[in-house]
Amino acid sequence: MWKLAIIFYIIIGPTLAGFGALVPLTIYGVNDFNALFLIGSAAAGALLAAPASYLVARRVTHLMQPAAWS
Numbered sequence: 001m002w003k004l005a006i007i008f009y010i011i012i013g014p015t016l017a018g019f020g021a022l023v024p025l026t027i028y029g030v031n032d033f034n035a036l037f038l039i040g041s042a043a044a045g046a047l048l049a050a051p052a053s054y055l056v057a058r059r060v061t062h063l064m065q066p067a068a069w070s
Contacts, residue, residue, distance in 0.1 A: 001057050001058060001061045002057075004057040004060060004061060005053050005054045005056075005057035005058075006053075007057075008053035008056050008057050009049055009050065009053040012049045012052055012053045012056070013046050013049040013050075013053070014046075015049070016045035016046065016048055016049040016052070017042045017043070017045040017046040017049070018042075018045070019045055020041040020042045020043075020044055020045025020046070021038055021041060021042040021045070023041045024037045024038045024041055025038070
């Protein structure tokens with residue numbers, strides 16, 4: 001499952017980091033933003049992607065398990 005989570009992180013990580021980088025650009029504009037706020041929000045997005053990719057991988061792994069027919 002960890003290999004699957006890493007594969008999902010390759011997709012989810014840059015996506016959430018990009019969303020995080022858009023926050024200060026949206027709030028302050030392109031010409032008047034704080035670079036540390038830009039880096040911090042992009043890093044926060046990348047950090048939030050780790051548990052998100054784990055949860056997605058766990059859900060996909062659970063869906064791939066054969067159903068127990070009783």
